[in-house]
Amino acid sequence: MITKEQWIEIENDLTGMFASVKFQYGEHEISVSRERVGEGKYELMVYVDGSIKGAWHMPDKEGFLPVIKDVWRTRKKAIYSPQKKAKIIKDLGKRLTKEVYPELDKTIVYYSPDFTTAKSLVRQYKKLEGITLIKPEDGFNG
Numbered sequence: 001m002i003t004k005e006q007w008i009e010i011e012n013d014l015t016g017m018f019a020s021v022k023f024q025y026g027e028h029e030i031s032v033s034r035e036r037v038g039e040g041k042y043e044l045m046v047y048v049d050g051s052i053k054g055a056w057h058m059p060d061k062e063g064f065l066p067v068i069k070d071v072w073r074t075r076k077k078a079i080y081s082p083q084k085k086a087k088i089i090k091d092l093g094k095r096l097t098k099e100v101y102p103e104l105d106k107t108i109v110y111y112s113p114d115f116t117t118a119k120s121l122v123r124q125y126k127k128l129e130g131i132t133l134i135k136p137e138d139g140f141n142g
Helices: 004-015 082-092 094-100 116-127
Strands: 018-026 028-038 041-048 072-077 107-114 131-134
Touching: 004 018, 004 116, 082 094, 094 131
Parallel strands: none
Antiparallel strands: 018 028, 018 131, 028 041, 072 107
């Protein structure tokens, strides 16, 4: 069980440039570290058992790990953009659009291993039952 004071310390650690924290969640080791993702842009990346795999992004793909739903960020994307939907409705009319494009309002759910802020990661992880902090052996957290 992680205490309130430990969560505050974890959040403070993750805001730093060389952030690195490890958790045990069920049978998986969850590693979080700040990494460069673009020019001058850094994000917190979440590794499960030391890996990030492509099959883990989509819940309906073979090889999807159920733990991903808890430790990665849930993302949603509409199949059609609002502009594209408006154009289709304008061209076909509402009634015909529903017949031709039955999935017009459908969204795709996928998971992403990146968190932009430490606060959002900690907020999600606080809700997890049975998550524990793995202390570094040498006392250095980086």
